[in-house]
Amino acid sequence: MFASLSDRLSATFKSLRGKGRLSEADIETTVSQIRRALLDADVAVPAVRAFTSAVRERASSAEVSQALNPAQQIVKIVNEQLIEILGGESREVRFAKHPPTVIMLAGLQGAGKTTLAGKLGKWLKEEGHTPLLVASDLQRPNAVTQLQVVGGQAGVPVWAPEPGNGVGNPIEVARTGVAHAREKYYDVVVVDTAGRLGVDAELMQQAADIRDAVNPDEILFVVDAMIGQDAVTTAQAFADGVGFTGVVLSKLDGDARGGAALSIRTVTGKPVLFASTGEKLTDFERFHPDRMASRILDM
Amino acid sequence: LLSRGDISEADWEEIEETLLLADIGAGPTDELMTALRTRVKVLGTTDPEQVRDILREELLTLVDPDMDRRLAASPVVGDDGEPHPATILMVGVNGTGKTTTVGKLARLLVAEDRDVLLGAADTFRAAAADQLATWGERVGVPVVRSDRDGADPAAVAFDAVKAGREAGVDVVLVDTAGRLQNKAGLMDELGKIKRVVARQAPVSEVLLVLDATTGQNGMRQAQVFAEVVDVTGIVLTKLDGTAKGGIVVAVQRELGVPVKFVGLGEGPDDLAPFDPKGFVDALVS
Ligand SMILES: Nc1nc2c(ncn2[C@@H]2O[C@H](COP(=O)(O)OP(=O)(O)OP(=O)(O)O)[C@@H](O)[C@H]2O)c(=O)[nH]1
Ligand SMILES: Nc1nc2c(ncn2[C@@H]2O[C@H](COP(=O)(O)OP(=O)(O)OP(=O)(O)O)[C@@H](O)[C@H]2O)c(=O)[nH]1
Ligand SMILES: [K+]
Ligand SMILES: [Mg+2]
Ligand SMILES: [Mg+2]
Numbered sequence: 001m002f003a004s005l006s007d008r009l010s011a012t013f014k015s016l017r018g019k020g021r022l023s024e025a026d027i028e029t030t031v032s033q034i035r036r037a038l039l040d041a042d043v044a045v046p047a048v049r050a051f052t053s054a055v056r057e058r059a060s061s062a063e064v065s066q067a068l069n070p071a072q073q074i075v076k077i078v079n080e081q082l083i084e085i086l087g088g089e090s091r092e093v094r095f096a097k098h099p100p101t102v103i104m105l106a107g108l109q110g111a112g113k114t115t116l117a118g119k120l121g122k123w124l125k126e127e128g129h130t131p132l133l134v135a136s137d138l139q140r141p142n143a144v145t146q147l148q149v150v151g152g153q154a155g156v157p158v159w160a161p162e163p164g165n166g167v168g169n170p171i172e173v174a175r176t177g178v179a180h181a182r183e184k185y186y187d188v189v190v191v192d193t194a195g196r197l198g199v200d201a202e203l204m205q206q207a208a209d210i211r212d213a214v215n216p217d218e219i220l221f222v223v224d225a226m227i228g229q230d231a232v233t234t235a236q237a238f239a240d241g242v243g244f245t246g247v248v249l250s251k252l253d254g255d256a257r258g259g260a261a262l263s264i265r266t267v268t269g270k271p272v273l274f275a276s277t278g279e280k281l282t283d284f285e286r287f288h289p290d291r292m293a294s295r296i297l298d299m
Numbered sequence: 300l301l302s303r304g305d306i307s308e309a310d311w312e313e314i315e316e317t318l319l320l321a322d323i324g325a326g327p328t329d330e331l332m333t334a335l336r337t338r339v340k341v342l343g344t345t346d347p348e349q350v351r352d353i354l355r356e357e358l359l360t361l362v363d364p365d366m367d368r369r370l371a372a373s374p375v376v377g378d379d380g381e382p383h384p385a386t387i388l389m390v391g392v393n394g395t396g397k398t399t400t401v402g403k404l405a406r407l408l409v410a411e412d413r414d415v416l417l418g419a420a421d422t423f424r425a426a427a428a429d430q431l432a433t434w435g436e437r438v439g440v441p442v443v444r445s446d447r448d449g450a451d452p453a454a455v456a457f458d459a460v461k462a463g464r465e466a467g468v469d470v471v472l473v474d475t476a477g478r479l480q481n482k483a484g485l486m487d488e489l490g491k492i493k494r495v496v497a498r499q500a501p502v503s504e505v506l507l508v509l510d511a512t513t514g515q516n517g518m519r520q521a522q523v524f525a526e527v528v529d530v531t532g533i534v535l536t537k538l539d540g541t542a543k544g545g546i547v548v549a550v551q552r553e554l555g556v557p558v559k560f561v562g563l564g565e566g567p568d569d570l571a572p573f574d575p576k577g578f579v580d581a582l583v584s
Contacts, residue, residue: 039325042514045316108512109537109565110394114425140565141433142426149425165433197540224394228322228514230542237541251393254479256516279393279423
């Protein structure tokens with residue numbers, strides 16, 4: 001259904017070949033192809049608009065009109081701009097000067113938080129840390145069991161004083177989890193929280209209360225790479241409701257283009273730190289803005 | 300949507316933006332805009348209110364209020380002339396709400412006085428069977444599960460339908476593991492689950508669970524799942540958030556398969572029949 005941008009543009013290029021410079025109409029065709037590719041990739045509508053006007057502007061500049069292949073030059077410009085917006089180079093996790101470092105996970109239902117907790121636990125352990133996972137989702141059926149299972153797979157202990165399924169106070173669990181870590185010299189605490197909607201004021205307040213109880217060094221917003229235009233609204237709601245320091249893009253092993261990465265970055269200015277790329281605990285890597293840019297543009 | 304007394308280029312852009320922001324998709328949006336502009340021209344109207352009504356009409360036509368959205372949940376007679384429970388498979392990518400929807404659907408069927416049994420054929424995701432068992436307790440229906448993780452999901456599904464037949468239940472709801480449509484091995488496994496289940500009883504429904512926050516990838520999901528297991532209905536979950544779920548408009552058209560239910564929350568009663576008019580109103584609001 002979606003011809004790749006490369007395919008679409010090469011059709012355009014064909015008609016442009018041999019022309020020394022781009023005409024107004026050539027520019028419009030190229031702009032419209034790029035617009036379509038970005039929209040198909042779920043890039044936020046306002047971001048798409050910003051891109052197309054930037055492309056229009058730069059297309060008539062000397063760097064483009066004097067290029068060997070002007071249309072390709074435009075794509076190169078778009079690609080570079082995408083990388084720049086996506087964050088140039090990604091940054092490292094910030095560890096606390098005085099351990100334990102607290103990493104809180106937040107996001108919509110089903111985004112991949114609990115799985116990520118296991119992945120982070122495993123990774124941290126391999127990096128020589130002594131992590132502790134904290135089960136502060138006491139809402140989703142068997143979220144606590146799920147965290148215990150992934151903790152077991154990662155070989156990382158889990159603080160789970162409450163059974164969940166509606167029983168227990170997640171703020172209290174987070175607080176006692178960090179206290180327990182301090183007492184037993186765990187140096188990183190990963191707090192798993194329940195999925196929540198941006199519009200759920202009550203649950204957003206709960207997330208803020210968890211944050212205030214444990215004072216996290218990192219709050220990671222976990223977001224499904226398949227998300228569409230709602231990325232902007234939801235990212236903004238989490239930025240306002242609980243605040244986050246970094247983003248994790250999950251399910252990147254799928255074939256979604258993942259334009260949301262760009263939207264979230266544009267709206268909140270927060271960097272994407274990690275990519276989650278599968279259901280296994282090892283399917284986890286640092287985020288690469290350049291790869292993401294090519295993926296979004298389908299090049 | 301429109302505020303002024305005549306229709307400027309900015310107004311048209313605003314309409315287009317509304318459609319794009321609802322995840323309708325660039326292609327279908329272009330089509331809708333062309334149709335809308337043509338009709339507005341023919342009618343010679345400059346009344347924004349009327350333009351908005353026409354847009355609603357166009358969308359409603361696309362969503363097709365006449366599709367049969369009933370759930371096939373009555374026992375069927377198999378090739379052997381024997382009665383079989385209606386078997387319903389829940390499928391979709393990771394985290395869309397399959398397990399939760401099985402629980403909610405069971406609740407709904409129980410309220411209609413049907414005997415229901417659940418099959419925990421997600422033997423992969425950590426604590427997936429426990430999660431389904433909790434739903435079973437919540438809504439008061441039995442669950443067939445394997446006593447070990449990593450068991451063959453097709454075997455568990457088979458056992459569930461067999462148990463359902465033997466107990467004479469009306470409906471067996473089979474939960475499956477989330478899988479991304481580009482993973483050929485996992486899609487083959489799903490095909491096998493369906494084939495194995497069909498040996499016990501004809502499969503009445505295959506419900507594809509789509510998350511309303513999903514963007515354009517929802518179409519790929521629908522295409523591939525339909526190819527592999529012949530989807531008969533769509534459940535659009537998480538519509539209680541800010542996402543509009545517009546991708547289902549193109550999906551319905553592409554597959555010719557209706558959205559049957561919408562998910563409106565995490566509780567047992569948060570499932571409703573799909574209402575085309577309400578959906579369209581929310582799309583353009
Ligand atoms: N393919 C793939 N699946 C993933 C990835 N991350 C998580 N999942 C799957 O997505 C589903 C949801 O993951 P969870 O970790 O339970 O998500 P969550 O955010 O904790 O969900 P809630 O607690 O219900 O809000 C599960 O089936 C996971 O196995 C990923 O990177 N790739
Ligand atoms: N707000 C909201 N949350 C929902 C809805 N349906 C499901 N959820 C939540 O979404 C998350 C994932 O739901 P599950 O039912 O576990 O999803 P799944 O498709 O079975 O996930 P996997 O088996 O891991 O692929 C859970 O936190 C559910 O409570 C809905 O309609 N609205
Ligand atoms: K909604
Ligand atoms: Mg979770
Ligand atoms: Mg499930």
